[in-house]
Amino acid sequence: MNERHSDFDDVYPAMGRLVVNSSFLESRVRMLVAWLARVDAAGIVFDGQSVDWLVRTGKAMLRECQNAENFALQDVKRFENALSQAKALNQERNFFVHGDWSTRCYDDECERRPSGKPADHRIFYVARSRLQRASEVREVAVVDVELLADQVRTLGQEIDAALGEGDRLRWAWEAMYPEPPLKRSWDDETVVLEALRRLEQSGDAHP
Numbered sequence: 249m250n251e252r253h254s255d256f257d258d259v260y261p262a263m264g265r266l267v268v269n270s271s272f273l274e275s276r277v278r279m280l281v282a283w284l285a286r287v288d289a290a291g292i293v294f295d296g297q298s299v300d301w302l303v304r305t306g307k308a309m310l311r312e313c314q315n316a317e318n319f320a321l322q323d324v325k326r327f328e329n330a331l332s333q334a335k336a337l338n339q340e341r342n343f344f345v346h347g348d349w350s351t352r353c354y355d356d357e358c359e360r361r362p363s364g365k366p367a368d369h370r371i372f373y374v375a376r377s378r379l380q381r382a383s384e385v386r387e388v389a390v391v392d393v394e395l396l397a398d399q400v401r402t403l404g405q406e407i408d409a410a411l412g413e414g415d416r417l418r419w420a421w422e423a424m425y426p427e428p429p430l431k432r433s434w435d436d437e438t439v440v441l442e443a444l445r446r447l448e449q450s451g452d453a454h455p
Contacts, residue, residue, distance in 0.1 A: 255351045258370045262393040263344065269401040270341050276407040277302045277334050280327065283411055284309040299338040303331045318425075321417040326410050330403065337400050343386075344393055347374035359386045366391050 254260075278294050281302050285294075294302065310327055313319045353373045361371075368389035375385045 256349060256372075258390050259349065259372065259393070262390050262397065266341060266344060266393055266397040266400065269397045269404070270338070270345075273334060273337070273400045273404040273407075274299050274302075276404040277306070277331070280330065280407050280411060281306040281309065283414065284313060284327075299334060303335045303338075306331045318418070318421050321421055322414055323410070323417075327414075330407050330410060333403050334407075337396065337403060340396055341400065343376050343384075344374065344388070344396065347376040349374050353385065353387065355383075355385045357385065359384070361387045361389060361392070365389070366395070368392075 277299055278297070281294050284306060294305075297305075307328065310324055310331075313322070314324060350373045355375070358373060366389075368391040370390040372388055372390075373385060374388050375383050377383045
């Protein structure tokens with residue numbers, strides 16, 4: 249039986265790697281937001297939500313959590329950086345996954361690869377339509393997809409590590425203050441509801 253060959257055979261393994269690693273990162277971002285919530289019943293709210301929604305919600309929760317005494321030991325910047333990186337990497341991932349791939353550039357305004365990127369002869373052109381703006385067309389190489397896949401996996405692992413450290417700091421706080429004198433307005437459930445309320449008011453609550 250003859251094998252069928254495609255101009256994109258070099259792309260498929262890299263794209264599969266990116267998709268698998270992106271799912272891993274998305275699950276870690278969801279775990280981070282659920283960890284911030286600390287309310288079992290709220291977990292269903294996060295299921296099926298997009299990465300953008302999870303990032304916005306996670307950042308809103310972090311702003312609320314900073315007012316809670318039992319969050320005093322946590323590394324807020326580490327969580328904020330992880331969420332910001334997740335948003336940026338997901339946008340790049342969407343460009344590759346949802347873009348229209350071609351072996352030729354049919355647009356005079358193709359954005360060329362930066363000179364500092366790793367050399368790779370496996371060059372393609374990816375076009376992506378943008379809301380109320382002209383389409384974006386970029387020259388990309390397979391190695392660009394491979395590197396993004398690695399960055400996505402690494403960030404997911406960093407979130408795992410951050411959550412592990414976060415748990416240890418929670419346990420340390422609970423050991424020092426078995427019954428923290430928390431105000432009712434800043435208990436865990438209120439933090440979740442307040443963050444979601446602010447998102448609703450800003451119009452960002454829905455994906």
